[in-house]
Amino acid sequence: MLKLNLLEETRYEKVPVKIYPDDSEASIAIAHRVAKLIKDKQQNNQTTVLGLATGVSPIKVYKELIRLHKEEGLSFSNVVTFNLDEYYPIQPDAEQSYVRFMKQNLFDHVDIDMANVNIPDGTLAQEDIADFCLAYEQKINSYGGIDLQILGIGRTGHIGFNEPGSAPNSGTRLVTLNDLTRRDASKDFGGKDNVPKKAITMGIGTIFKAREIILMAWNEKKASIIKKAVEGGISTDVPATYLQMSANTEFVIDEDAAVELTRFNLPWLVKDCQWTDILIKKAVIWLAKTLQKPILKLTENDYNTNGMSQLATEFGPVYNINIRIFNNIQHTITGWPGGKFNADDSQRPERALPQVKSSIVFSPHPDDDVISMGGTFIRLADQGHDVHVAYQTSGNTAVWDDDALRYIEFSIDFAKSTGQDVTYLTDLYASTTAFVKSKQPNQSDTKELKTIKGLIRKGEAVAGARLSGLRDENIHFMDLPFYDGSKVEKNYSYEADIQQTMALLQKVKPHQIFAAGDFADPHGTHKICFEIILEALTRLRKTEAWTKDCWLWLYRGAWHEFEIHEIEMAVPLSPQEVERKRLAIFKHQSQKDIPVFPGDDAREFWVRAEDRTRETARLYNELGLAEYEAIEAFVKWKFD
Structure with a gap:
């Protein structure tokens, strides 16, 4: 009966799927399957042939394999590996090279013979690539094929670098990378323009020959493509759907990656x-x-x-x-996001009392406040609440170099016009210009350049907050140290960030906290900022009485919106409020037109914000509710 029930639940799924609570547990399970294969082969004096993947997905698998080697004696002496792919062109010692990735994350820490390691060569002359690819295929065949192939999946549905359009019988070859794939890699390369346009990859036909295939996917960002790969029809548009034709494939995913599968959604x-x-x-x-x-x-x-x-x-x-x-x-709809005094609040999302609430809006970047909840921000201030805003990071990485140089030029001209000595400024301009000209992809800015970019964004944030109705003394710039520190420290401790957040909360003692719950942020800053707030609040709730009357509201909007069934407070905006919100967003001039990190959405941030809030209003109206110009949506955090 249990088997029948499971078959019923998974009837939309066209490939076996194993789901774990999180990526750590799943990765350990995969690593132990790999280890068992290696040991079984060793007992029979046989070679284990592994097909290996790169990227974020297999990192914890490799970490567990290293642990098994160091602590439990797992030997890789009988292992031969073939990597799926490599960028082209790229040097093996480049920071983004998969040769370097594999050495750092596995090979340098185990006893594998590097002569048994095979990775596509990103340094070949283009005329030599076809012969190399043929030899790669022949070498795999000479070992009797791949025993176990580990795969990740890209958001285009690619496996290896087999992008949409790849044939199911394709072999190892040079391919052109999809624009979305290059955008996803842009952070590693310091911008999309620096990402190679091509790669050498095993083909789908090569992958199919493996005796066992495990495809891994973690977190909600992969949920939509997992649904297509598992439940969709076989299509050249989603190469991973070809795996439905394999009898040897299993998808191993975490609960977050499974959320859009029919049995869960x-x-x-x-x-x-x-x-x-x-x-x-x-x-x-x-x-x-x-x-x-x-x-x-x-x-x-x-x-x-x-x-x-x-x-x-x-x-x-x-x-x-x-x-x-x-x-x-x-009952989710309210024009009073801070509560309506002298009104029955039994059917309202916010409390009526106290009449004047202390509210704090945490903004991960200096523009998330006005982009994601600008209308609510304005309304809270207009309705007389004591509203604070806390900009958690400087956002200095999201300013173009030429904008920073322009501000130095302005400073020089201003100093000259007032008769001041400009020696320091001209020297700074010369050294900064020289640095920018020689700057390498992903190279950290100088301390002075970071400061200038941070001040640009600070000025814009102040202008946006003032337009929204805030007093200067209620505008807080936290500049949390993780923003720079976590980039250079491998095991960064967030304790200083948590302590700083606790101190601000103790100072304000808010009745309401608004925090970014938009974890689709492609750079992860939103999620880190939220976890810092949550940890600070969790600690304070153990000792501080005011926290018992403090509600935490999550907002979204910069990247995607809450689903209608999730929304617990919906704040409608009038056409005039939409326009005022737009003007507040316009104060962030460095983010206008083409921002440094636009994400997948080509629209400007103010257009995204307006389209999404109008879409929420449209959905409410189609369900039979009143018609509004726009709606900003919130979900209340439930503490344990």
Whole structure:
């Protein structure tokens, strides 16, 4: 019966999927499978042939293999390896080279014979590549093929560097990299323009010949492509879907990467559910959106013909369910994000008391506040609350070099016009210009250049916060040390960041905290900043009485928005407030037009913000709620 139930749950999945709570547990399990294979082969005096991947996904696998070697005697003396790919052209000692990656993360720490290590050569003359690729294939075949192939998956669905359009019988070859793949690699190379346009990769046909294939994927960023690879039709547009044709493949993923699989995202379509309030809300909203009907117009037939008959039977009549969910969504809407004094707050997302709340908006970068919740920020200030903003990092890495030089030029001209000595400034301009001209990809800026870029963003943030209605004394620049320190220290401790955050919270003693919950930030800063806040609050809640009356609200908007069923406070904006928010965003001139780190979205930040808040308002309206110009959305953090 259990087997039948599992088959029912996974009926949309076209390849075996094993799911672990997190990437650490999954990586250890994979490493132990590799180790068992090596040991079994050793007992029979046989060579183990491994196909290896690079990137973030296999790092913890390699770390566990190193531990097994050092602590439990796992030997790699009988192991031959073939790496999937390498950038072209690239030198083996380049920071981004996969030769360097493999040495740093595995080979330098185990007893493998480097003569048994095979990695595509990024230094070849182009006319020699075809012969090299043929020899690579022949060498794999000479060992009888690959025993176990480890794969990651790119957001284009590529395996190795087999980009969309790759043929299922392709062999090792030179390929052109997809633009999204190059954008994903841009941080490692100090900008997309520095990422090689080509790579040498094993083909899909080569990968298919492996006797066992494990594809790994971690975190929610990979969830959408995992759903396509596992549940989608076989398509050249998503090369990983070819693995559905292999009888030797298993996807090993963590829970975050699994969230969009049907059995987790839409469980009512595959099994009887334990219907929690949030699952009922999600299902009803899904049904309304799928049928393009307002919630109050959904019928019993709609439920029964769309996989929700269990819900209708157990909690019906369906009109009562509809009214309940409609009212729940309606009660998320408030024009008073700080609470409405002298009003019944039993159906409102925020408390009425105290009348004047102390609120603090944490902004990971100097513009996240106005981009993601600028309208709410303005409304809190306009409604008389004591609003603070805390810019957690300087954001100095996101300023163009020529903008910094322009500010030095301005300083020189201003000093000259007032009769001041400009020797220091002209020397600074000369040394900075020389540094910029010789600057290498990913090279850290000089201390002076970092300072200038930080001051540029500080000035813009002050202007945006003032326009939003804040007093200067309520604008805090934290410049948390992790922003620079974690880039140079391998095992960076965040204690100083946590202590600084605790000190600010103790000073303000807020009733409300707004923090970035947009963990799709491609550089990870949002997530780190949130974890620092959460740790600071967790510690303070043990000793500080004011924390018991402190609510933590999460906002999104710079990268993507909360789903409708997740939203617990929806703040509608008038056309005038949308325009005022836009003007606050415009104060961040260094981020206008083409920012240094635009992410996947080519639109300017103010356009993204407006489109997403208008989309939230549109979805509310289509569900049968009132029509608003825009809506900013929030979710309340639940402390244990």
